[in-house]
Amino acid sequence: MTVTDIKAKLMQGNQACAEGAIYAGINFYAGYPITPSTEIAEVLAERMPEEGGKFIQMEDEIASMAAIVGASLTGAKTMTATSGPGFSLKQENFGYGIVAETPCVVVNVQRLGPSTGGPTAPAQGDMMQARWGTHGDHPVIALCPSTVQECFDLTVKAFNLAEEFRTPVLLLLDEVIGHMRERVFVPQPGELEVVDRIKPEAGTQNYLAYQPVDSTLVPPMASFGDGYRFHVTGLLHDETGFPTNNSEVMGSLIERLHQKIERGREKIVIVEEIDIDDADVVIIAYGCVARSAQKAQKMARKKGQKVGILRLITVWPFPEEEVLRVAEKAKALIVPEMNRGQIKDVVQSAVVGKAEVYGIGNVDGEMVSPCQILAKIEEVL
Amino acid sequence: MDKEWEIRLGGTGGQGLITGGIILAEAAILDGKVAVQSQSYGPESRGGSSKAEVIISNDEIDYMKVKDADLLLVMSPEAAKKYKDEVKEDAIIIVDTTYVKDFEATKGKVYEVKISHLARHEAGRELVANIVALAVIVGVTNVVSRSALEQAVLSRIPKGTEELNKKAMAVGFKAIEEVLNAA
Amino acid sequence: MLAHLEKYFRTERLPHIWCPGCANGIIVKSLVEAIDKAGLDQDKTVIVSGIGCSSRAPGYLNFNTLHTTHGRAIAFATGVKLANPELNVIVVTGDGDGTSIGGNHLIHGARRNIDLTVLLFNNSIYGMTGGQYSPMSPQGAKATTSPYGNIERPFDICNLVTASGASYVARGNSYHTSQLTNLIYQGLQNKGFSFIEAISTCPVYFGRKNKLGRPADMLKMQKEFCISKEAAEKMSAEEKAGKVITGVLHYAELPEYTEQYQKIVDKCQRR
Numbered sequence: 001m002t003v004t005d006i007k008a009k010l011m012q013g014n015q016a017c018a019e020g021a022i023y024a025g026i027n028f029y030a031g032y033p034i035t036p037s038t039e040i041a042e043v044l045a046e047r048m049p050e051e052g053g054k055f056i057q058m059e060d061e062i063a064s065m066a067a068i069v070g071a072s073l074t075g076a077k078t079m080t081a082t083s084g085p086g087f088s089l090k091q092e093n094f095g096y097g098i099v100a101e102t103p104c105v106v107v108n109v110q111r112l113g114p115s116t117g118g119p120t121a122p123a124q125g126d127m128m129q130a131r132w133g134t135h136g137d138h139p140v141i142a143l144c145p146s147t148v149q150e151c152f153d154l155t156v157k158a159f160n161l162a163e164e165f166r167t168p169v170l171l172l173l174d175e176v177i178g179h180m181r182e183r184v185f186v187p188q189p190g191e192l193e194v195v196d197r198i199k200p201e202a203g204t205q206n207y208l209a210y211q212p213v214d215s216t217l218v219p220p221m222a223s224f225g226d227g228y229r230f231h232v233t234g235l236l237h238d239e240t241g242f243p244t245n246n247s248e249v250m251g252s253l254i255e256r257l258h259q260k261i262e263r264g265r266e267k268i269v270i271v272e273e274i275d276i277d278d279a280d281v282v283i284i285a286y287g288c289v290a291r292s293a294q295k296a297q298k299m300a301r302k303k304g305q306k307v308g309i310l311r312l313i314t315v316w317p318f319p320e321e322e323v324l325r326v327a328e329k330a331k332a333l334i335v336p337e338m339n340r341g342q343i344k345d346v347v348q349s350a351v352v353g354k355a356e357v358y359g360i361g362n363v364d365g366e367m368v369s370p371c372q373i374l375a376k377i378e379e380v381l
Numbered sequence: 382m383d384k385e386w387e388i389r390l391g392g393t394g395g396q397g398l399i400t401g402g403i404i405l406a407e408a409a410i411l412d413g414k415v416a417v418q419s420q421s422y423g424p425e426s427r428g429g430s431s432k433a434e435v436i437i438s439n440d441e442i443d444y445m446k447v448k449d450a451d452l453l454l455v456m457s458p459e460a461a462k463k464y465k466d467e468v469k470e471d472a473i474i475i476v477d478t479t480y481v482k483d484f485e486a487t488k489g490k491v492y493e494v495k496i497s498h499l500a501r502h503e504a505g506r507e508l509v510a511n512i513v514a515l516a517v518i519v520g521v522t523n524v525v526s527r528s529a530l531e532q533a534v535l536s537r538i539p540k541g542t543e544e545l546n547k548k549a550m551a552v553g554f555k556a557i558e559e560v561l562n563a564a
Numbered sequence: 565m566l567a568h569l570e571k572y573f574r575t576e577r578l579p580h581i582w583c584p585g586c587a588n589g590i591i592v593k594s595l596v597e598a599i600d601k602a603g604l605d606q607d608k609t610v611i612v613s614g615i616g617c618s619s620r621a622p623g624y625l626n627f628n629t630l631h632t633t634h635g636r637a638i639a640f641a642t643g644v645k646l647a648n649p650e651l652n653v654i655v656v657t658g659d660g661d662g663t664s665i666g667g668n669h670l671i672h673g674a675r676r677n678i679d680l681t682v683l684l685f686n687n688s689i690y691g692m693t694g695g696q697y698s699p700m701s702p703q704g705a706k707a708t709t710s711p712y713g714n715i716e717r718p719f720d721i722c723n724l725v726t727a728s729g730a731s732y733v734a735r736g737n738s739y740h741t742s743q744l745t746n747l748i749y750q751g752l753q754n755k756g757f758s759f760i761e762a763i764s765t766c767p768v769y770f771g772r773k774n775k776l777g778r779p780a781d782m783l784k785m786q787k788e789f790c791i792s793k794e795a796a797e798k799m800s801a802e803e804k805a806g807k808v809i810t811g812v813l814h815y816a817e818l819p820e821y822t823e824q825y826q827k828i829v830d831k832c833q834r835r
Contacts, residue, residue: 010407010416028647049832054646054825059672063639066632070612070643073630074651078643096633120421180445181403181418183410224628224644225651227607231623233631242577242623288445295443370444 008183013151013173016184017081017107018043020155023187024194027053027076030067032060032086035119036175037109040081061089065106069093069168072102073232075197075223077159081107083175084117087126087133094168095134096234098257101210101219103162103197105155107171109178110287110338112365121365122175124287124338130170131316137254139261141268142170142316146290148182153192154313157270160195165264166218167257172315174338176288176367197221200228210253211239217260261317271322272311275301279308281377282330284323284347286312289336289368296373307377315343320350327351332380336360336368356380385438386524389450389467390514391460392477394431396497397511398456400537402433404515408525408533409437417445430459437524452522453489454514455481456496475517477510492521494556500549509549512538516553520561527554572596572606574626581620583691585779587738587765591685592621594741594762595656598748609652612641614661616692618685618764621656635666638673641680649822652752655682659700660690663721667699674728674757678821681751681758684721687766695769706773722761726814731756733814737763739786743810750812756820763790763808 011019018040021029029048031041041057048055054071058064061082068078082090087108097104110126112118126133130142141161145154155171162169200207200220209230212219219239222228235243236250244250261268274297276282281300285293290311300307310326312319327333333355335344344359351357358380362368388405390398402418409416417436434447449469455461456477461484468474472489479497494517500510512534519530531550538546573596582588599609609627613619615634622629628651632640637655645653662670662684673680689707690696697707697714700721705714726733732754736744744762751758763786765771767779776782793811796804 008410010403010410010418028643030643049825049829050835052829052833054829056642056646056825058639058642059668062636063642063669063672066636066639067643067646070630070632070640071647072643074644074648076647078647092633093636176419176445179420181406182416182442182445223648224610224630225608225648229606229626229628231629231631233623234633235631291443291445298443367446369446369448 014039016151024159028071065093097168327355392456512549520557674730
């Protein structure tokens with residue numbers, strides 16, 4: 001064996017997330033210390049000024065979320081990271097980001113809850129909070145990495161989606177993925193796509209900050225300081241950005257916010273299918289538990305059991321069509337997760353009875369093990 | 382080395398076992414292998430129990446947690462008690478007899494080395510017990526190459542401690558050679 | 565409205581939502597006069613507010629304007645300023661927004677001495693929600709949530725912001741408008757965290773609940789209970805009892821946050 005000079009680096013999940021943000025062109029990070037996400041802030045505190053960007057440790061989680069929205073309005077690519085209790089605190093301003101159509105990335109390294117819960121224990125208990133944590137009816141985009149490499153790649157993707165769709169994007173890690181170390185092949189500049197927000201065309205007269213100009217329904221976004229002097233508010237507003245209580249205008253804004261994500265579905269929804277075609281049983285998994293599923297699936301195949309995996313890389317908007325397609329062929333679906341069936345329930349409603357759906361739900365801070373999944377496969381076959 | 386190695390390093394916080402796990406994983410990657418390192422620790426970073434897990438393989442690693450270890454290092458009585466049964470039948474168990482007395486294995490092959498004592502008296506500081514331990518592990522298993530281990534150690538330690546750490550590795554290699562020769 | 569000030573207003577957004585007799589409009593005029601005097605470029609100026617009556621002001625002003633969530637204006641403004649320090653950033657807030665739900669951001673903005681000019685409209689009550697007591701309501705004051713009189717002690721918010729580390733702290737009122745304009749102007753000139761408490765009136769809720777008379781009577785009261793810092797220095801403790809001191813209450817030359825951060829960026833990039 002010789003020591004080779006390869007590009008692979010040993011990286012922690014949280015570190016890969018921070019480095020992915022830098023690859024994506026982050027200009028501004030605001031955060032607050034909380035286990036198990038703190039390493040993201042620590043890496044960026046060191047790296048941001050080196051890259052000419054800004055890092056600030058704000059006085060609390062609420063302020064961190066506020067600061068990244070404010071910074072984004074000046075044209076910056078922005079991010080914050082948190083865990084459990086901090087994610088709860090960020091919800092109001094996260095919703096502000098959605099309604100004010102401000103690109104930013106919010107990382108939640110999930111830990112065992114509720115409340116202070118188990119700070120160093122992993123969980124996937126915030127899947128529904130990610131979907132509906134902020135009040136009101138709103139769309140949301142959430143990505144879920146299963147490897148340290150994906151912590152890097154999906155952070156880049158999260159920035160791209162935020163910029164393209166003018167919306168906050170969630171990256172849902174868990175303590176296992178955030179703290180584990182494995183090899184990462186750091187892409188060269190240009191190797192991964194990096195998207196920047198669409199600005200109003202030069203010389204635009206009468207710019208309206210919330211008026212879409214094409215079928216994407218995503219309005220071009222000027223920056224504060226560009227000379228357009230537009231108004232931004234969390235109140236429901238018309239295309240000028242000024243508040244209204246005209247019910248028709250309020251309703252159509254909410255509709256458009258949903259529609260722009262719906263129309264972008266092909267770019268947003270990503271899943272990985274493994275050995276689906278002949279599968280009697282399909283495991284639907286995401287985050288760290290997808291790793292247990294992969295091990296269990298290989299062991300099951302060795303035993304001659306026809307098992308496949310549908311890995312949800314995008315969790316929100318939910319890959320309903322992909323899940324339904326799988327359900328039409330398989331007899332049973334197993335959804336292992338570190339909560340009491342948050343995604344299992346969504347799968348169940350998506351498959352409308354076309355396949356039996358079984359859950360495995362760990363809420364003790366222990367990962368779902370390959371053995372648990374194998375036992376369930378035996379049970380349902 | 383063709384097999385997949387599931388490695389567990391157990392001791393108390395402050396013994397540098399998580400750093401040890403990281404170094405081992407980094408060395409494996411330098412060797413062109415696949416490695417995953419994970420850990421668990423109490424909120425206090427010193428004195429509590431500490432566990433680092435590393436899996437090293439030629440293929441992609443799915444599940445990142447170690448169940449029954451192929452290699453176990455124990456550097457505290459608590460860790461010895463807690464982890465000694467969570468090993469494979471043919472596991473290699475390395476015991477730091479500075480702190481773990483009267484170790485009784487139920488399975489696996491045991492190698493006893495006074496790791497912390499050697500770190501303090503031969504290498505010069507107990508602080509480098511984790512590095513002595515890594516050399517012992519590599520001496521028994523060749524799980525990573527010696528050159529990769531050295532490179533990984535030197536890339537993870539504070540500047541100015543290179544000689545101390547190199548000495549620690551030499552102490553570890555020598556100690557395990559003596560144990561192997563005596564056997 | 566003075567013709568030369570019209571360019572600072574989005575006249576098509578008027579009339580404003582404030583009740584007849586409310587002094588908020590007087591304070592906004594002082595703000596605009598101060599901006600005019602300071603010669604700020606409208607394109608390079610951002611006015612940020614939270615939630616409440618006074619926080620509606622930015623909507624009427626012809627700048628880059630950001631109406632945020634309740635209490636968080638300074639946190640949003642910190643993001644704006646640090647991301648692009650070339651922008652002039654002004655925060656408009658009220659006593660409920662700025663000292664209660666947003667109190668933490670106020671003291672931390674001051675502590676950092678980040679270059680924001682914070683204008684706090686103090687009308688001693690939550691007006692938008694219909695007249696609840698605030699951390700700036702006087703002891704004994706009646707409000708819908710203090711029907712038996714307020715037992716809480718109000719903040720001396722200028723003292724709090726000074727103690728928190730701001731480099732410029734002043735207090736004015738909606739009666740002595742030229743003084744107020746000048747205090748805001750000086751705040752805009754200061755490179756650092758500038759805080760101006762502007763005593764406003766809420767005739768509809770605070771005035772009526774506490775039997776303070778008509779809007780004009782409430783303004784006249786300001787004339788009586790406000791004394792300048794210079795005048796106060798010549799008065800005995802007895803004479804000062806019950807008076808509110810106005811003027812520049814604190815000024816110190818201190819390092820500014822975004823400039824300090826830029827030094828780190830420069831140092832890292834030279835490496």
